[in-house]
Amino acid sequence: MNAERGALRALLPVLGAHRAMTVRTFGAALADQAALVALVTLTAHTVGTAVVERQAPGPGTVVALLLLVTARALATWREMDLSHDLAYRVLAEMRIRVFDGLARSAPARVGGRRSGDLASAALGDVEALEFFYAHAVAQLVASGVVFGSGTVALALLDPWLLTAVLPVAALLVLVPLLESRGRVARGARTRAAAADLSAETVETVDGLHELLAFGALDTRRERLRAHGHRLGDAQRAEQAREADASAVRDLLVVAAVVGVVLAAAHTVSGAWAPAAMALALGVLAPVSDSAAALGQAGGLRAAAAQVGAAVRAPAGAPPPAAPRPVPDGPLGLRLRGVRFDYGGRVVLDGVDLTVRPGETLALVGVSGAGKSTCAHLVARFWDPAAGAVELVPAAGPPIDLRDVAETDLRRAVAVVGQDAPLFHGTLADNLRLAAPAATDDELAAVARRTGVDRIADGYDTPVGERGTTLSGGQRARIALARALLTHPRVLVLDETTANLDTEGDAAVSATLRDGAPSRTTLLIAHRPSTIRRADRIAVLEAGRVVQTGTWEELTGEGGAFARVVARR
Structure with missing residues (x-):
């Protein structure tokens, strides 16, 4: 609840x-x-003049009424046009900010979260x-x-009318504030169910x-049905309370009508009596x-809190204040006394590892x-604790990744996971994701080296969302080819070839060494x-x-490496 307090207010600066x-x-x-208030007041005065004083409205009154009707219609149209134009422009900017926040804090913020949940935060909560x-x-x-x-x-016309208007106005504003906590809870329940x-x-x-x-x-269908029922229950509860609140507002307005009639009946006479009531x-x-x-805005606090948290998400790896340039030529890699934990669970505890320039080291x-x-850590998704x-x-002092600008790091280091x-699109689209300016010749050269050129239909092959139209081996080859298009000086392969058969694995390994x-x-x-x-092997335990x-x-020493190999 505390995280949601002020969540809407925090989104106003956009x-x-x-x-x-x-x-x-x-x-x-x-x-x-203003046109609506003026229109109902002048209309009531015109009716009062006709009934009480038996005078027909003059030409000036008729013209004024027509102008107010026209002004109200134009103002209503203009307000709806501008307000929605403003809202959709702001939402477009907000979606970009949410995406930037998720990208900035990934994978710490994204890891472990379901893709549908992320889609709800990035799209549904923003849309709300x-x-x-x-x-x-x-x-x-x-x-x-x-x-x-x-x-x-x-007050100028008849101060007594304020005795009926001001208390009702105060109650109208006070009621949604008093029930704000319940609205926030119901809104959060609906957003969570969605x-x-x-x-x-x-x-x-x-x-x-x-x-x-x-x-x-069938079992999965039942789960979907249960989740749908839960969302429906949450929405019904929210709308039922909104209907109750609407009824309370209507009762307060009726009370104001009675109060205004009673006050005006004793203090205002003639044609101004209905005008005063209409104005009130x-x-x-x-x-x-x-x-x-x-x-209704109170019910949106949960969505606003989710959006605000995504927008303000801290970077897992903050950019350097004064970036150091990465020199040309071969680059080695070193982890020096690295310690890292996931929320208190220590994973790395003083890792020391050096990969010399041009060397291939297997980490097992x-x-x-x-x-x-x-x-x-080498990709700098996180920084070590x-x-x-x-x-x-090859020559010169080592450079801490925390001192390297992200663009320089991505040009120098490529990490390919299992x-x-x-993405949905063609094979060429997916290859050029890493190097949009790559020429057809560069594309063809990398495709030949990784075996991607043997995929049916060539570069125009449609790749379904998440590569569902391809085999695991084909997806691995494409991911590797995509990384090689950037010409990285340091390449990290995290079980990338696990989906290849032994022959394919050997061919890719030879390609990497010769390339x-x-x-x-x-x-x-x-x-x-x-x-x-x-060239060398390091055992992590x-x-x-x-x-x-x-x-x-x-293999001659035995120990930890022997235990790892024995598990295969």
Whole structure:
């Protein structure tokens, strides 16, 4: 609840980039509400004149009424146009900010979260804020101005009318504030249920093949139905309370009508009596609408809190204050006294490891030993809690990755994981993701070296979302080719060739060695034939490197390496 308090208020500064449009929206809302109050007041006065004084409206009154009707129609149209234009511009900017926040804090913020949940935060929660920006901000300010001006006019006309208007106006504003905690809780329940349903749906669609193969589709369907019911229950509870709040507002307005009639009957006479009553009720109408907007905005705090948290997410690896340039030529890699933990669970505890320029080193260990964590640290998804990860030039002092600008790091280091994602589009689109300016000749050369050129239909082959139209081996080759297009000087392969058969693995290994002899490669693998091709091998156990050497040296020593090989 504390995280959600002030969540909507914290999102107001984004309007600063749209200051001119915000002012125009406020002006249109003010004109709309003021025209309505003036129209009902003048209409009531005209009717009162006709009934009480038996006088037909003059030409000036008729013209004024026609002008007010026209002005109200134009102001309403303009306010709706501007408010929604403003809201959608702000939402477009907000989506980019949310994406930037997720990208900046990944994988710490993304890791472990379901893709449907992330989609809900990046799209659904942002979309929910459309009401806040389109119907709450400018309208609330305009309502305050109209109400203030209207009460001054009432005080000049008959101060007794304020005794019926001011208490009702205060209650209209107070009621949504008093029940704000319940609205926030109900809104949070609805947003959480929607996120769960989104996550379940995405996972169900992704796993349709497996669900069909194991006859689990009916069970999954029941889970979806249960999540749908939970979302429906949350939405019904939210709408039921909104209906109750609407009824309370209507009762307060009725009470104001009775009070205004009683006050006007004893203090205002003639044609001004109905005009005074219309003015009193006219200034209450924007307050009632604002109370409804306040109530609905309160239910959006959960969405606003999610969006705000994503926008303000801290970087897992902050950019350097004074970046150091990376020199040309071969680069080695060194982990020096590296310590890292996941929320208190120590994974690396003083790792010391050096990969010399141009060397291929295989990093091995049992599952969970921290090999992929080393790869993530080299990619600088995170920074170590202690120690340093360094690039080591062939000549010159080592460079801490924390001192390297991200663009320079991505040009120098490429990390390819076992499950490197592919995107919807063609094969060429996915290859050029890393190097948009790559020529067709460069594309063809890399494709030949990695065996990608043998995929059916060539570069125009459609690649389904996440590469679902391709085999695991094909996806691995594409991911590797994509990384090689950047011409990295340090290449980290985290089980990249695990989905290749033995022949394919050998071919890729030969290609990597022949393609760039000066390239430094950190190879994380389990397959003995892959490990054996490395120049050296390092064994990771209990958070430390406990053995290093060649295949022949380590097989003769036994120990940790022997235990790793025996598991295969």
